[in-house]
Amino acid sequence: MTRTDEELVARSRSGDVDSFNQLIVRWERPIFALAYRVLGREEDARDVCQDTFLRAYRALPGFKGQAKFSSWLYRIALNLCRDWIRRQQRAPVSQMPEDVDPAALLAETEPAESIEDLVARRELSAIVADAMRSLSEEQRTAIILKEYHGMTFQEIADMQGCPLSTVKTRLYQGLSQLRRQLERRGQGMPQLVKRT
Amino acid sequence: MSETFECGDTGALVAYMYEECEPEIREVIATHLKRCEACSSEIDGLSWTRGRLQAWVPPMPELRFQMSVPAPEPRLPWWRAPLPAWAQAVAALLIFGVGLSVGLARRPPTVPSQASSSQPAAVTIDTASQTDLSDLEQRLRAEMAQMRSTAATPVRQVSASDDDIMKKVEALVAQSEERQRREFTLRSVEMAREFETQRRIDMATVRETVGQFQGAAGTEIRQQREAIDRINNFIRVSQQAR
Numbered sequence: 388m389t390r391t392d393e394e395l396v397a398r399s400r401s402g403d404v405d406s407f408n409q410l411i412v413r414w415e416r417p418i419f420a421l422a423y424r425v426l427g428r429e430e431d432a433r434d435v436c437q438d439t440f441l442r443a444y445r446a447l448p449g450f451k452g453q454a455k456f457s458s459w460l461y462r463i464a465l466n467l468c469r470d471w472i473r474r475q476q477r478a479p480v481s482q483m484p485e486d487v488d489p490a491a492l493l494a495e496t497e498p499a500e501s502i503e504d505l506v507a508r509r510e511l512s513a514i515v516a517d518a519m520r521s522l523s524e525e526q527r528t529a530i531i532l533k534e535y536h537g538m539t540f541q542e543i544a545d546m547q548g549c550p551l552s553t554v555k556t557r558l559y560q561g562l563s564q565l566r567r568q569l570e571r572r573g574q575g576m577p578q579l580v581k582r583t
Numbered sequence: 584m585s586e587t588f589e590c591g592d593t594g595a596l597v598a599y600m601y602e603e604c605e606p607e608i609r610e611v612i613a614t615h616l617k618r619c620e621a622c623s624s625e626i627d628g629l630s631w632t633r634g635r636l637q638a639w640v641p642p643m644p645e646l647r648f649q650m651s652v653p654a655p656e657p658r659l660p661w662w663r664a665p666l667p668a669w670a671q672a673v674a675a676l677l678i679f680g681v682g683l684s685v686g687l688a689r690r691p692p693t694v695p696s697q698a699s700s701s702q703p704a705a706v707t708i709d710t711a712s713q714t715d716l717s718d719l720e721q722r723l724r725a726e727m728a729q730m731r732s733t734a735a736t737p738v739r740q741v742s743a744s745d746d747d748i749m750k751k752v753e754a755l756v757a758q759s760e761e762r763q764r765r766e767f768t769l770r771s772v773e774m775a776r777e778f779e780t781q782r783r784i785d786m787a788t789v790r791e792t793v794g795q796f797q798g799a800a801g802t803e804i805r806q807q808r809e810a811i812d813r814i815n816n817f818i819r820v821s822q823q824a825r
Contacts, residue, residue: 404652415646423641432641437648444650511638519639533601534636540603555594558601559629566632576631 392456400447407447411440414457417536418464424531425468425524427516435471439464454545461536462546465528472524511574518568526561529554588612590619600629716776723769730762 390398390409398406418439423432442463443450450459519527525547532538532546543554569575588595588611598604599612616623666674 420641515639559593
């Protein structure tokens with residue numbers, strides 16, 4: 388029987404560590420992905436992810452359930468990412484291996500996907516990651532929360548502590564900037580040509 | 584949200600694209616997009632960019648974080664629980680104090696200084712202790728003599744059974760053990776007494792030697808003073824003669 392986040396949180400608050408470990412299993416991948424996309428480095432993302440759950444566990448007695456557990460967790464992770472960026476004082480660097488291991492590529496290949504397609508997908512992933520670096524931290528975070536974590540405008544506004552309209556503006560400006568960056572890297576949108 | 588839409592309202596277009604606007608506004612925007620190439624192109628561009636974003640896949644390392652809380656230590660009963668540091672310190676001080684007072688109480692009286700005496704110092708022996716040792720020695724000797732006489736008594740030859748013989752053998756063995764124990768105790772008492780006597784003699788000898796040294800030093804000082812007096816007299820007499 389699968390328990391809801393709220394049930395697991397209630398059990399965790401009463402001292403059941405196993406329940407909290409179930410929450411970790413459920414949320415460690417999304418939190419890691421968020422940290423990775425914001426920070427751009429796997430090791431840093433791993434550290435932030437671990438720290439997020441540690442802080443969440445310590446702060447659990449103060450969590451009254453006024454927000455969703457996942458939103459609360461995302462907020463902790465984003466605060467840690469922000470601290471991390473300020474502390475490191477460096478632009479997020481996307482970590483992409485330069486030399487490609489064919490065996491690793493084969494292991495990643497989706498069904499009905501050729502090696503060529505996989506290589507192209509990884510190249511595009513690197514280009515997108517690189518283009519995301521050109522955005523401001525606020526724009527990047529808004530896009531990440533919206534595109535990869537499916538949050539609503541209001542949730543992002545709560546998370547970022549800004550008005551709803553600001554979230555829309557950040558999304559629009561971020562996507563427009565991203566489009567220009569992709570076009571600059573040879574990934575422009577195919578144009579429709581009128582038939583004569 | 585107002586039900587009106589103005590061309591070029593990027594916020595409304597973003598809300599339309601993400602399907603987060605009111606149904607009425609959605610209808611209005613959809614109608615507008617059919618006839619406005621600029622807004623339609625904007626929406627196409629944003630959607631295409633969103634499509635590109637899906638290619639950005641983070642690595643999938645094995646995380647397996649787990650929270651582990653150390654098991655609480657079993658609660659010990661109060662009499663087995665370790666004492667706090669301050670209680671241990673108090674206990675140590677108490678033991679030290681008791682030991683110190685017992686040691687002072689049992690300390691032998693100090694021998695008066697006889698440094699100036701030329702006679703050897705009298706050996707003062709702790710009378711009570713010496714008497715105790717002598718009494719104990721005499722008692723042990725008497726008991727041992729009694730045991731020897733008992734052991735020397737011939738055993739009457741009777742037609743005894745195996746059990747009787749075994750009992751007699753056990754009795755003899757017990758007597759032998761008892762005798763050995765008493766002899767050992769006696770030897771220990773003798774050694775203790777000899778050690779104590781020797782210690783006191785050594786102490787007296789040391790005191791005597793120190794006194795002799797001090798006496799010799801006094802004699803030398805006295806002789807030096809006499810020589811100085813003679814020289815002074817000689818100087819005074821020679822000055823008067825001039």
